[in-house]
Amino acid sequence: MLLKTRLAYSPTMPRTFKEKLLFDDFLVTAEITPPKGTDLSEALEDAEMLRGLADALNVTDNQRAVMRMSPLAVSKTLLDKGHEVIMQLTCRDRNRLALQSDVLAAYSLGIRNISVMSGDHTTKGDHPRARPVFDIDSVQLLGTIQKMKEGFDLSGNEIGGLPDLTVGAVSNTDLSKPMQLLKLRKKIKMGAEFIQTQAVYDTGQFQTFMEHIVDMDVPVIAGVIPLKSAKMARFMNGNIPGINVPPEIIKRMENAEEPAWEGLSICAQTIMELKGLCRGIHVMPIGNHSRTPELLEMAGIRKDN
Amino acid sequence: MIISSAKPFEEILELLKEEDDIFILGCNACAAKLHVGGEPEVIRMQQRLEEAGKRVVGWVVPSAACSVASFDALVEKSPALKEAKVVLVMACGSGVSTVSRVADLPVYPSNNTDSLGGRSQGEVIPQLCAMCGNCTIYYFGGICPRGQCPKQLINGPCGGSLDGKCEVDQDKDCVWELIYLRLERIGRLDLLEKIWDSDGIPE
Numbered sequence: 001m002l003l004k005t006r007l008a009y010s011p012t013m014p015r016t017f018k019e020k021l022l023f024d025d026f027l028v029t030a031e032i033t034p035p036k037g038t039d040l041s042e043a044l045e046d047a048e049m050l051r052g053l054a055d056a057l058n059v060t061d062n063q064r065a066v067m068r069m070s071p072l073a074v075s076k077t078l079l080d081k082g083h084e085v086i087m088q089l090t091c092r093d094r095n096r097l098a099l100q101s102d103v104l105a106a107y108s109l110g111i112r113n114i115s116v117m118s119g120d121h122t123t124k125g126d127h128p129r130a131r132p133v134f135d136i137d138s139v140q141l142l143g144t145i146q147k148m149k150e151g152f153d154l155s156g157n158e159i160g161g162l163p164d165l166t167v168g169a170v171s172n173t174d175l176s177k178p179m180q181l182l183k184l185r186k187k188i189k190m191g192a193e194f195i196q197t198q199a200v201y202d203t204g205q206f207q208t209f210m211e212h213i214v215d216m217d218v219p220v221i222a223g224v225i226p227l228k229s230a231k232m233a234r235f236m237n238g239n240i241p242g243i244n245v246p247p248e249i250i251k252r253m254e255n256a257e258e259p260a261w262e263g264l265s266i267c268a269q270t271i272m273e274l275k276g277l278c279r280g281i282h283v284m285p286i287g288n289h290s291r292t293p294e295l296l297e298m299a300g301i302r303k304d305n
Numbered sequence: 306m307i308i309s310s311a312k313p314f315e316e317i318l319e320l321l322k323e324e325d326d327i328f329i330l331g332c333n334a335c336a337a338k339l340h341v342g343g344e345p346e347v348i349r350m351q352q353r354l355e356e357a358g359k360r361v362v363g364w365v366v367p368s369a370a371c372s373v374a375s376f377d378a379l380v381e382k383s384p385a386l387k388e389a390k391v392v393l394v395m396a397c398g399s400g401v402s403t404v405s406r407v408a409d410l411p412v413y414p415s416n417n418t419d420s421l422g423g424r425s426q427g428e429v430i431p432q433l434c435a436m437c438g439n440c441t442i443y444y445f446g447g448i449c450p451r452g453q454c455p456k457q458l459i460n461g462p463c464g465g466s467l468d469g470k471c472e473v474d475q476d477k478d479c480v481w482e483l484i485y486l487r488l489e490r491i492g493r494l495d496l497l498e499k500i501w502d503s504d505g506i507p508e
Contacts, residue, residue: 092456096503118463121455121473132456139460140503154503172464179481179497183461186500198464241467 017056017084017113018166021194021219027280028301029086029196029221030054030289032078034069040077042288047083049289053296053303054083056113058196058282061088065125072102076109086168087111090119095135096144096154103148107162115168115196116141138169139186146191168194172242173209173222180242181212188216196282198242199225201233201249201266203273210277219279224270226285226295227263230254264291268298306335306423307397308431309342309416318357320413321393327354327361328389330379330404332370332396338424341416342370342395350395350415362388370400376407421452439505444496446487453480459501 020027030050032043047057057078059071075087087106094102106114116138122130136144144154151161169192171184184195200206200222210220227233230253233245249266256262271281283292296302321327329347336342344366351361363385367373380386391411394401398418405412422431434442435452441459442449451457455473462481465472469482488494500508 118456118458118465120465123455123473124465134456134458136503137456137458137460139500143500143502170464177462177466179462179485180464182497185498186460189500239467241465241472 017086018164018193020055021166021279025055025280026275026301027055027219027221028053028283028296028303029056029058029280030283030292031285032057032059032074033063034059034071034074036066036068038069040069040074043074044077044081046289047078047081049293051083053293053301054283055280055303056084056086058086058088058115061090061119062093062125063088063120065092065120065122065127065130067125067127072105072109072111075106075111079110084113085111086113086115088115088117089141090117091134091137091141092119092122092132095133099136099141100144100148100153103145103162103165104159107165112164113166113168114145115170115194116145117170139183139190142167142169142187142190142192149191166193168192168196170196170198172198173200173206174198174242174244175205175209175212184213185216188218192218194219194221194279196221197223198240199223199236199284200270200274201243201245203270203277205244206274207277221280221282222274222278223282223284224267224274225283226267226291227253227259228286229259229263232286260291264295265298268295271295271299271301306338306421307399308419308422308429309336309339309397310419311341311346311416312414314353317393317413317415318354321354321359321391324391324411324413325360326388326390327359328383328386328392329354329361329364330370330373330392330394330396330400331364331366332394332400333366334369334371334396336370336396336400336416337366339429342366342400347395350393354393362386370394370396371403373403373407376409379407437505441501441505441507444499444507445484446491446493446496448480448484448487450480450484459505461497 032047035043059075061071062068071087075085078085118138122132145167149162149165153159169187172180195218230250233250233253236243237245253259274281329350331347332342347364347366354361363383365383373379392408393413393415394404395415401412401414420432421434421436423433433452434449437451450459456463462479466479469479471477471479488496
């Protein structure tokens with residue numbers, strides 16, 4: 001253990017996301033959106049801006065039920081460029097055969113982190129007539145992957161094991177919905193090794209959330225989305241489940257001369273407060289990551305990996 | 306009950322465009338309760354078809370279209386059926402299917418079949434049951450998430466509900482919100498802690 005610790009902290013030794021989860025690092029993950037089309041250059045540029053800043057890049061899976069390139073291909077491409085990835089996997093588009101087969105594919109291509117979620121309903125996306133699958137849910141998928149890690153598929157056939165796979169899940173942090181917390185408990189019970197959350201603006205509310213799950217002993221990575229305008233804040237409050245931008249932040253945005261800069265500054269302040277509350281942040285900007293390095297700099301986050 | 310709703314009359318006319326000598330078969334079970342296949346609706350259908358220039362040879366409203374015994378049994382109830390060239394069934398898909406099995410005639414539906422639901426205090430309640438063949442509704446306070454959640458989630462809600470409303474339909478309550486409130490009322494919130502595996506079996 002001592003050796004492992006010493007090895008893990010050696011600055012010359014690159015560490016994996018899994019190893020960092022086990023130690024005390026304040027982690028930075030960030031969202032990369034696959035292209036609508038076959039040109040990966042924008043996704044790669046976005047990832048390049050985060051090199052040396054993010055510990056892992058989440059590759060979204062037909063996010064908001066909008067059809068895009070498979071996260072498997074994008075994850076593999078990012079991996080080849082030297083980025084560590086967290087491949088997202090939704091239950092919306094695949095039955096249990098396809099889910100397991102994509103987990104196997106990801107692992108064999110070198111992807112070592114997967115984050116699972118139900119997925120937005122197809123009626124919300126750009127192919128509203130698509131049949132939603134939801135053969136199994138995120139809790140059951142976590143159970144399935146746990147079984148796969150032990151060397152068996154869902155039907156009990158031997159598959160040889162995926163020993164180095166790390167699997168995570170997502171959660172809202174709104175405690176007014178007790179069922180959300182119950183589901184989070186189920187996810188952790190079924191093997192979620194990290195949790196990434198919906199965007200946090202109210203760190204007081206987030207602190208209460210953390211206090212409620214203190215017994216669960218799971219690394220929580222809090223989502224952040226820099227605001228661009230007061231309008232965006234109000235839109236999110238009214239339309240995005242699990243997001244609560246407090247009135248004083250909306251006021252700051254309204255009064256700002258440069259709202260985008262103010263949004264970044266508010267986000268940096270949130271990140272600084274989050275440092276004392278959880279294990280990391282997950283940056284999900286609207287648009288690209290061009291201002292993420294500046295945001296992390298403002299929040300005093302430096303990485304030497 | 307099986308929830309079915311009447312197709313627009315224009316669509317029915319289009320279906321019957323090339324047909325004549327129509328026999329109308331209603332259903333005195335669900336369709337009658339929903340007013341889309343009982344005697345008054347059958348009589349009204351006959352009038353409308355005749356107004357549209359169609360010949361209707363007769364009609365019958367069996368106790369349930371989905372349990373007709375045989376063609377002969379229907380003829381016994383309504384001999385006019387023998388003259389019919391086609392049958393228009395005012396019932397759900399099961400009714401249309403059962404009649405098709407016994408009648409060697411083209412059989413047309415007048416209704417669209419929506420779901421397995423109920424009707425209480427005058428209100429039609431669709432989609433109460435998914436007919437999954439493995440009833441576990443007790444664990445959810447008598448509110449089936451498989452039947453009512455658009456994602457059929459049985460381990461708890463998705464993250465898409467806004468102000469207690471369903472992600473898919475903002476006019477509908479999130480079924481998990483209803484399940485929680487119901488189990489809270491009957492003092493059985495403990496049931497929510499069960500983890501359901503991929504075969505729908507509680508841990």
